[in-house]
Structure formats: structure tokens, C-alpha cells
Amino acid sequence: xxxxxxxxxxxxxxxxxxxxxxxxxxxxxxxxxxxxxxxxxxxxxxxxxxxxxxxxxxxxxxxxxxxxxxxxxxxxxxxxxxxxxxxxxxxxxxxxxxxxxxxxxxxxxxxxxxxxxxxxxxxxxxxxxxxxxxxxxxxxxxxxxxxxxxxxxxxxxxxxxxxxxxxxxxxxxxxxxxxxxxxxxxxxxxxxxxxxxxxxxxxxxxxxxxxxxxxxxxxxxxxxxxxxxxxxxxxxxxxxxxxxxxxxxxxxxxxxxxxxxxxxxxxxxxxxxxxxxxxxxxxxxxxxxxxxxxxxxxxxxxxxxxxxxxxxxxxxxxxxxxxxxxxxxxxxxxxxxxxxxxxxxxxxxxxxxxxxxxxxxxxxx
Ligand SMILES: O=C(O)CCC(=O)C(=O)O
Ligand SMILES: [Fe+2]
Numbered sequence: 001x002x003x004x005x006x007x008x009x010x011x012x013x014x015x016x017x018x019x020x021x022x023x024x025x026x027x028x029x030x031x032x033x034x035x036x037x038x039x040x041x042x043x044x045x046x047x048x049x050x051x052x053x054x055x056x057x058x059x060x061x062x063x064x065x066x067x068x069x070x071x072x073x074x075x076x077x078x079x080x081x082x083x084x085x086x087x088x089x090x091x092x093x094x095x096x097x098x099x100x101x102x103x104x105x106x107x108x109x110x111x112x113x114x115x116x117x118x119x120x121x122x123x124x125x126x127x128x129x130x131x132x133x134x135x136x137x138x139x140x141x142x143x144x145x146x147x148x149x150x151x152x153x154x155x156x157x158x159x160x161x162x163x164x165x166x167x168x169x170x171x172x173x174x175x176x177x178x179x180x181x182x183x184x185x186x187x188x189x190x191x192x193x194x195x196x197x198x199x200x201x202x203x204x205x206x207x208x209x210x211x212x213x214x215x216x217x218x219x220x221x222x223x224x225x226x227x228x229x230x231x232x233x234x235x236x237x238x239x240x241x242x243x244x245x246x247x248x249x250x251x252x253x254x255x256x257x258x259x260x261x262x263x264x265x266x267x268x269x270x271x272x273x274x275x276x277x278x279x280x281x282x283x284x285x286x287x288x289x290x291x292x293x294x295x296x297x298x299x300x301x302x303x304x305x306x307x308x309x310x311x312x313x314x315x316x317x318x319x320x321x322x323x324x325x326x327x328x329x330x331x332x333x334x335x336x337x338x339x340x341x342x343x344x345x346x347x348x349x350x351x352x353x354x355x356x357x358x359x360x361x362x363x364x365x
Contacts, residue, residue, distance in 0.1 A: 024138045024152045027119050029223040037227045040148045047229035048296065051255045051262040059256075059265055059273070060085035065096035067188065082189070083196040090291035091256060091275035093267070094245075099181045101270040107178050108249050110171040111219035111304055114154055117167060125154070125165050130347045133163035140234070141347070150231045150297045152221045159183065159215035160313070179217055179308060182245050182272075186210075186310045189243060189274070197284055199321055204283065207321075208242065208312035214339065216241075218307040222253060225297040233295035233303075238354045239277035240339075240346055241311025246273040251303035257292040265293075278342070278357045279311055282334040285320035292354060314340040335360045 023031075028038075062085060066078035085092035114122075127135030135155045139148045157163055158179045164172035190204040197203075204210075222233040233253060246254065246267060254265040254273065267273045275291040295305065312318055319336030337360060349356045 022138050022148070024119060024122065025148075025150055026115055026152050026221060026223050029225075034226045037150075037225065037231050041150060041231045043147050043149070043232040043235065044230055048232065049262065051264040051296075053264070054261075057258060057261065057263045059263070060089055060092040062092045062094050062274075063096050064094055064098065064185070064188075067192065068098075079192055079195060082192050086193065086196065086276060086288045089256075089258060090289050091265075091273060091293075093265075094185070094272045094274050095270070097185055097272060099178070099185070099272075103174065103178055103181075104247055104270060106174050107306060108247070108304055110168060110174055111154070111221075111306060112249075113168040114165065114171060114219065115152060115221045115304075121167065127155075130344060131157070133157045133161075134165055136165075149234055150222055150225050151233045151295065152223075154219045156217045157214070158217045160212040175217060179215055182308050183210075183213070183215060183310065185245070185272075186213075186243050193280070193288075197287065197321065197324065199323060203321065204242070207316070208279070208283070208318070209316050210312070212313035212315075214241065214309075214311040214314050216309040216311075218309070220295065220303075220305045220307065222295060222297050222303040222305075224299050224301060226299060228297045228299050231297055233297045236292050236294045238281075238290035238292050238357060239275065239307075239309055240279065240343055241277045241309045242280045242283075243310050244275050244277050245308040245310070246275070246305060247271075248305040249303060251298070251301050253295050253297060253303045254305070255294050255296055262294075277309065277311070278354070279318050279339060281357065282318050282337075282360065283321055285324040285333065287324060290354065290357065312339045314338075314343075318342070333362055335362060 060081065062081055063078070066074040069075070122136045125134045125136040133156065136153065138152045158175065162176055164175050166172060187205060187210060191201050194201055194203040220233070225231050236257065248254070248267045250269060252264060252266045254267065255262045256265055265273055275293060276288050278290045280288055281290040316339050317336050318339055320334055325333055346356050
């Protein structure tokens with residue numbers, strides 16, 4: 001059995017988590033035969049409630065090729081489907097989006113290779129501060145987390161400036177292409193969204209300064225967990241930007257909150273799950289709600305997910321579109337805030353549903 005100091009601190013309930021570096025969850029699960037989860041990983045003493053398997057709860061599917069077909073009827077179907085998905089769910093499965101399946105698979109493979117680097121090699125990319133361009137770690141904020149999450153991550157700022165680890169070979173080139181294609185899709189989706197909100201076609205693109213938009217690539221690794229009903233990969237939260245794109249290997253684990261229930265979302269290998277994030281909720285003055293989601297773990301197979309968060313530029317002051325504020329039916333407004341400030345506040349906020357977004361709301365009378 002491994003007896004590295006950081007491992008001991010994770011296994012013992014008395015040891016303060018903050019005392020030493022945390023072992024990556026991948027290393028922990030590979031170094032000892034675990035039959036139960038170490039104390040600090042207990043997210044819930046009661047088993048986490050299972051998700052709904054009601055066919056009524058099927059995720060809307062948006063066919064991107066309808067938009068690009070050149071047929072006006074197909075385009076208007078796309079616009080309507082998107083509008084309904086944003087209002088009813090806050091997320092949708094995006095199919096026929098034009099990103100080659102081979103590129104998506106290669107990205108998942110390269111992420112897996114990254115996580116397979118030695119712990120020492122990965123420590124080179126550790127990163128400490130919020131806007132450090134490359135950060136590899138475990139849980140959420142690492143040592144400051146009260147409960148540890150069953151997840152290792154690599155987070156990289158890929159726009160407006162592109163950064164990326166130089167290992168494994170070829171990962172950076174693949175990621176550059178992959179993220180560029182996603183930015184293109186985001187622009188198209190946000191043009192259609194502007195239209196759906198009754199705004200000028202380029203409203204979001206311009207006001208959110210997408211030419212300098214903040215794009216963050218994250219790869220998440222969730223190894224098998226001996227007690228998946230008591231641990232969690234990522235707890236319930238909404239994302240910070242405008243739209244997040246999610247892809248995964250063939251293993252499920254994403255759940256979204258819909259009408260007060262948790263719903264399983266399986267993302268097929270050639271699809272993206274796209275969810276509305278907080279800045280789009282603010283901009284739409286609450287017409288669209290950011291989607292609360294979480295990642296659960298399993299006891300059989302390692303899951304890898306890729307989450308690409310697409311936001312405004314860091315200096316953009318995000319506020320509700322004025323056209324959407326003056327209506328009597330919308331009495332809630334959100335306090336305008338620089339996106340960078342929002343990220344800083346989020347960093348110091350415990351991840352809990354939509355706690356930070358709720359703080360930015362003011363009730364008008
Ligand atoms: O792994 C997943 O499916 C979700 C990841 C996620 O929510 C995130 O990285 O923000
Ligand atoms: Fe997320």
C-alpha cells in the first residue's frame with residue numbers, strides 16, 4: 001500500500017485537508033485498493049437520489065444542419081427549436097454541427113493521454129491563481145475545498161490568447177482547431193439567440209465583445225469510485241459564461257436539473273451537449289435560465305468529459321439587454337458586473353446551485 005504523505009492526509013478524518021498537497025484522484029485510486037471512499041470525499045451521507053428515467057424528460061435535440069441548409073423553412077424550424085430548448089430546458093443536444101467526429105474522438109484520447117502522464121509531469125501544469133492560463137489539479141479549488149470531489153481536471157485559457165500544455169505531443173494543435181470550431185458554432189448559436197430574444201442579430205456578438213471572448217477548455221477525469229452514491233464528481237452548479245459545450249467518452253455521468261428533478265444526459269460521441277450559462281441568463285434578464293447540472297460517478301469505468309466554456313471578454317460589463325428590462329412582466333433585474341469580477345467572486349463562492357447568480361439579482365417594486 002502506498003504511504004505517500006498527501007495520501008495519508010486524504011484518508012484520515014482528523015488530518016486537515018489544507019496541510020499538504022492533495023494527491024490526484026487518479027493516483028489515489030490506482031495506488032490503493034479502495035473498498036470505501038476516504039473520509040473527505042463524502043459528499044452525502046445519504047445516498048444521492050437517482051435521476052429520472054421518465055421518457056417525458058428527454059433532452060431536446062437541435063440539428064445544426066437546419067441552419068446551414070439554405071432552406072428558409074428549415075432555418076425557421078431551427079430558430080424555433082432553439083428558442084423552445086432555451087426556454088424549457090436551458091440546454092440541448094447539438095447534432096450535425098460540422099466538427100468532425102474524428103477530431104472529437106482525438107480530443108478525448110489526447111485528454112486521456114494527458115491524465116496518463118506521471119503525477120510529477122502533471123504538477124508542472126499545476127497553476128494556482130484564477131487566471132493562470134494552465135491549471136491541472138483535483139477536486140474543485142483543491143486544498144480549500146471542505147469536501148473533495150472525485151475528479152481531476154486540466155483547465156486552460158484558450159482565447160483570446162491560446163495557451164496549452166506542450167504534452168502529450170499533438171494535443172495543443174488538436175485543441176486549437178477544436179476550440180476554434182466551437183467558437184464559430186457559439187457565434188452562430190448566439191446570433192440565433194439574439195433573434196429569439198427580439199434583439200438585433202449581432203447584439204450578443206457585439207455587446208459581449210466575442211472577438212476577445214474568454215474561452216476556457218476543461219478536461220475532467222472521473223475514475224471508478226467504490227461508493228458512487230456518496231461521492232460526487234462535480235456538485236450542482238451553473239457555469240459562468242454564455243454557453244458551455246460538453247463532450248465525453250462513452251461513459252455517462254452528466255445530470256441536469258429540470259422541473260425540480262435530476263435527469264440523466266447521455267452525450268453520444270459525435271454530439272455536444274450545450275448549456276446556457278450565467279451571463280446569458282443576465283443578458284436575457286432571466287428569460288433564459290442557466291442550467292444547473294452535476295457530474296455523478298460510477299464504480300465501473302473511468303469517465304472523461306470535455307467542457308468548453310464560452311464567455312464575453314473579461315472586460316465586458318454584462319447587464320440585461322435594455323429591451324428586455326422595460327417590460328412589466330420582468331420585475332427582476334441583475335446588477336451589471338464586469339465578467340472578470342464575476343469570475344473572481346465565483347472563485348470565492350462555495351459551489352452551490354446558483355448561489356452567486358442569485359446574489360446579483362435585485363427585486364424591483
Ligand atoms: O463532466 C460533466 O459532465 C460536467 C462538467 C462540468 O459541469 C464542468 O466542467 O463545468
Ligand atoms: Fe459545469
